[in-house]
Amino acid sequence: MDVNVVKLIAAAIALLPLFGVGLALGKLFSSFIEAVGRNPGAKKDVFQIGMIGAAMTEAIAIFALVVSLILIFVVK
Amino acid sequence: MSANPMHQFEIRSIVPMELGGINLAFTNSSLLMILTVLASTLLMVVPMVRAGKIPTRWQSIPEMLYEFIYGLIRDVVGSDGLRYLPFVFSLFMMVLMGNMLGMLPYSFTFTSHIIVTAGLGILVISVVTIMGFVNHGTHFLSLFAPAGLPKFIYLILIPIEVISFLSRPITLAVRLAANMTAGHTVLKVFALFSVQMGLIFGLAPMLMNSMLVALELLVATLQAYIFTILTCVYLKDAIELH
Numbered sequence: 001m002d003v004n005v006v007k008l009i010a011a012a013i014a015l016l017p018l019f020g021v022g023l024a025l026g027k028l029f030s031s032f033i034e035a036v037g038r039n040p041g042a043k044k045d046v047f048q049i050g051m052i053g054a055a056m057t058e059a060i061a062i063f064a065l066v067v068s069l070i071l072i073f074v075v076k
Numbered sequence: 077m078s079a080n081p082m083h084q085f086e087i088r089s090i091v092p093m094e095l096g097g098i099n100l101a102f103t104n105s106s107l108l109m110i111l112t113v114l115a116s117t118l119l120m121v122v123p124m125v126r127a128g129k130i131p132t133r134w135q136s137i138p139e140m141l142y143e144f145i146y147g148l149i150r151d152v153v154g155s156d157g158l159r160y161l162p163f164v165f166s167l168f169m170m171v172l173m174g175n176m177l178g179m180l181p182y183s184f185t186f187t188s189h190i191i192v193t194a195g196l197g198i199l200v201i202s203v204v205t206i207m208g209f210v211n212h213g214t215h216f217l218s219l220f221a222p223a224g225l226p227k228f229i230y231l232i233l234i235p236i237e238v239i240s241f242l243s244r245p246i247t248l249a250v251r252l253a254a255n256m257t258a259g260h261t262v263l264k265v266f267a268l269f270s271v272q273m274g275l276i277f278g279l280a281p282m283l284m285n286s287m288l289v290a291l292e293l294l295v296a297t298l299q300a301y302i303f304t305i306l307t308c309v310y311l312k313d314a315i316e317l318h
Contacts, residue, residue, distance in 0.1 A: 048305075055302040059247065062254040073082075 007071055014068040021061040028053050079271070081264035085188055085257065105186045111177055112186075116169040141169075145304070152308040153315065160311055163203065167196065168304040175256060175296035179289070188256035190249060197245030200307050208314035219317050244310060248303060255299050259292045 032050045036043045089101030120141070123134035131139055145165045149157045171187060178185025186192050208216040220237040221230055266288060269281035 051298065052302065052305060055251075055298060059251040059255075062258055063250065065258055066250070066254045 003076075007075055011068045011071040014071060015064055017064045018061055021057055021064075024057045025054060028057065079268055081261050081268060084184070084260060084264055087189075104184045105189065105192070108174065108177055108184050108186045112170060112173040115173050115177065120169075141165075148305060149308055152305065153312045156315065157308070157311060160203075160207075164304060164307055164311075167200070167307060168300060171196070171252065171303050172297065172300035175300055176293075178256065178260070179293060179296060185256050185260055187252055188260060190253040193249040193253040194245070196252075196303075197249035200248060200310065201242075201245040204307075204310045204314045207311070208317075211315055212317065216314070216317070219313065244306075248306060252299055252303055255295055259288075259295055263288055263292065 028050065032046055035046050087103045087105055089099075089103045090107060091102035093100045093102065120138045123132070123138055127135055142165070145161065145168055146158070149161055149164055153160070174187045175185065177183055178187065205216075208219070220234050220241065222233075225233070263285060266281045266285040270278040270285065272278075273281065
């Protein structure tokens with residue numbers, strides 16, 4: 001197989017972890033909404049840790065994207 | 077037209093200088109860093125020149141920024157952590173202004189380069205480690221060996237804890253650089269679509285682009301906040317050792 005074809009297939013497989021990331025973000029924000037729904041006064045307290053959790057989870061998505069971009073642009 | 081979305085991240089030298097074989101040129105990255113310092117300083121100093129007890133619109137900006145970081149440090153690190161306020165505040169303002177100034181047209185985002193964010197990450201971990209040793213001496217190493225566990229677990233636990241501690245500057249650096257690079261690349265890709273699709277059909281990618289600019293502004297602020305709050309969490313770990 002041509003190396004360019006394999007590169008593109010590998011770059012696509014590198015993005016499979018985004019499935020887990022989407023699931024994690026959905027769970028996070030659903031629990032945030034439920035917590036605020038049950039106790040509207042807790043909004044300010046859970047918001048901070050919710051944002052931290054979201055940014056850390058999105059960082060994993062960005063790591064996967066970086067691996068994919070490296071495979072396309074850097075590997076000869 | 078050979079437009080490439082990755083051309084925006086190239087470093088171009090504005091004033092070439094060389095000293096003993098080392099390229100010390102004044103580049104677009106250096107220019108943006110100087111503008112970041114100028115913007116932060118002007119934003120903090122100028123409204124406070126004639127400061128009153130009741131803040132005016134402009135005066136409330138430095139006051140809100142200061143209170144935000146003050147509250148953040150006090151909540152995460154505790155009252156002793158307030159001596160690190162200048163450090164954390166400078167870090168926050170540099171990342172925030174750097175990200176924001178990169179959103180201007182024809183500008184350059186210096187935080188999208190891994191060497192810059194790695195420098196910031198190494199700075200954070202050095203400050204955390206040095207302050208840990210200064211405050212606790214060699215007892216700082218008990219951070220890697222929490223008390224009250226069966227003896228044999230320490231053999232696996234200590235390397236895992238050390239590796240996870242050393243991976244902190246790496247994740248800080250890569251998170252910021254990759255977020256900035258990915259955001260700006262997507263913006264340029266949609267701009268390229270706009271150019272290629274002509275005058276009428278090119279309006280749709282332009283609409284998408286404007287929504288992405290809004291998202292990018294949010295991500296720029298959020299990433300600065302995340303960098304700062306993780307710095308505070310690592311400081312707390314080093315100062316309070318649990």
